[in-house]
Structure formats: structure tokens, C-alpha cells
Amino acid sequence: MGIQSTLAEGEHVVLNLRTHVKALFGAIALFVVLLAAAVALVVLLPESSARGWILLAGGVVLLVVLVGWVLLPFLRWVTSRYTVTNRRLITRSGILTRTGRDIPLYRINDVSYEKSLTDRLLGCGTLVISDATDKAGVTLHDVPRVEQVQVVLHDLLFSADDGSDDGEFPPREPRRRLR
Template identity: 40%
Template sequence: MPYPDKLLAEDEEVVRHLHPHWTTLFWPVVRLLLIVGAASFGVAAIPDGRQQGILRMVVLAVAVLLLVLTVLVPLLRWRTTHYVVTTHRLLFREGILARRGRDIGLPRITDVSYTQSLWDRIINSGTLTIESAGDSGPTVLRQIPDSDGVQQLLNHMIEEDADRRAMESAGYIDDRYGRGDTAPQQYR
């Protein structure tokens, strides 16, 4: 699913759009299987009698409630968490009903680092810590797939953005901005 274009500037393009690593869905799937299995066993184990229908409904109601809380909510949380690297900034959005987000312009990023445990290295995941100019403190993004690759991509995008800004300030703008006549041949 492409990231909503309404959040992007005219000349901004999505470079990479990520969700948290797929392993965040492992335990919800295990819980799904356990709850369905336990509910099936519980419904089948209820003895015949006048209360059988009511007891089965209670077991099913508890199972549905557990499924919503321990399976559906984590799945929706995974699906509604977005880490987006664009040509101008890093966007972070999360939340199911209440939303939270942060945009960090590439020129404001001062440091990008990642950490990986042994398990993270095995599954190719990790934690990114992004330091930016300002008073808001570091942004920590956990369970990022290919965290070292994303760190390298961010560093590359920061350098590319700095080069683009330097070219613009020096008057070397490419043709898409309508001022290509001043740009040297190598930048046209």
C-alpha cells in the first residue's frame, strides 16, 4: 500500500515505507491458535444439560474477547505503524484510534545509529536511534526490519539532501525547477 500522497510535498518521493518487523506478529498468531484450540476444547467438553447452550456462549464470548485484546489489537497496531523515509524527511506514524506522529526533516538529523541483539541479527531487525537538532530528544524506532540498511539509507539520503540544498543555494538547479540554464551540463 503506497503512503498517502496528501502528506508529501510536490517534489517529495517515498524512498522506503516500513512497518515493524513481521516477528511482532509471532506471539499474536500463537495466541490465536491457543485461544481457538482452547475454546474448541472447552465448547466440546461441556456436558449435555439445560445449561449447555449458555455455557457454550460464555466460552465463546470469553474467546472472542481474548482474541480481540490479544490478537486483533496487536495486528492493528502493527498495520497502523508506519516508518517512511522520503527524499526530504523521515515520517513516523502510529496508533489505531488515537494517532501519534513525528516528522524529522533530513537537514535536522544529526546522527542515526542502530543496535541489534544476537536475535535481531538472526532475524535482520533492530532499533534505530535518530538524533535531531531541537529540544525533543532522540527518536527511537524499535523492531525495524533491516535496521542497518535503513541506517545506511538515511545517512545516504541526508548526504543527498545536503548536496541538493548546496546546489540550490549555489544556483545550480535542475530543469524540473525551471531554472536549468544556470546548471552545469553534469547536473542537467
């Protein structure tokens, strides 16, 4: 069931994001190490009566590590989405148990971002969204093009603040507020 089936009448998707592939760098590096370890185990293990059992035990250990530290992070990455519509922010994640949160745009008080040196080099960052509820705000890690996403969210927030809900995108130029 896609996100399109959950949209209300007049609501449309503005941004549909997955976390940056940076989230998988550790899993990819571990996969390469596991592959090298498996090849080394097969090639370097001397012929003996216990070779079969050692290969089996090594294969089981490698398989457990592969599933736990390579496959699961990949599945988490594939099943996590950040979606911004003209009316709300939608987060969905989970492999077996799906979790999600919807925040109407009119409830969002502040949108800021954080970028480490690595994030700046890779073109991603962390988006921090504060809303007007009792729950803690939302922190979206490894958002690609985080500065552009922040600008789009601000444009949507200001267009919602001007009293219009015509759902156009890009939003009209917001009215200037006196401070």
C-alpha cells in the first residue's frame, strides 16, 4: 500500500525521500570484509578431517553477521520514507512492524537542519522539526539535500500561514509579516 492511497482529497506529494545512502556505508564495508573473510576461509584453510566442520561453523557465523549487520540495515533503509505533502509531513519506517507519524503542516513551529563535515561532503544532513504538540519533535537523519528540503518546508509553511490552502506547488510567494 503506497503513500498515494493515504492522501486526502486535494492533497498531493511534494517531496518523497529516503534516507541518504550514507546510512548504508557501514553495512557495505562490513559486507566487503565478510566476503573477504569467506574467501580467505575457503582458500587458506588447510585440508584436514575437520575442514568441513570448520567451514560449516565459519559459514554459520558469517551468515549470522551478514543478516544482522548487513541485511537488516539495508531492509531498514528500504522501508523508511519521509514524505512531505501540501498538508502534512509523513514518516514511515519498519520491516515487520510499521510505524509512522503524520504532522499537519500548521502544527510545525520550526524547521532547522544540522550538517557535520561528512554530511556536507555527501550532500545530506539531519532535519529537526519542532511541532506544537506534547510529543517531542521529529528528527530525520541523513536527509538528502537537507537545505533544499528545509526551504521547501518553509515555503509550504508560509503559504499555509497566509490563509490559503489551494495546494499549489511551488507555493505562491508568502505575504510579508511585520515583526
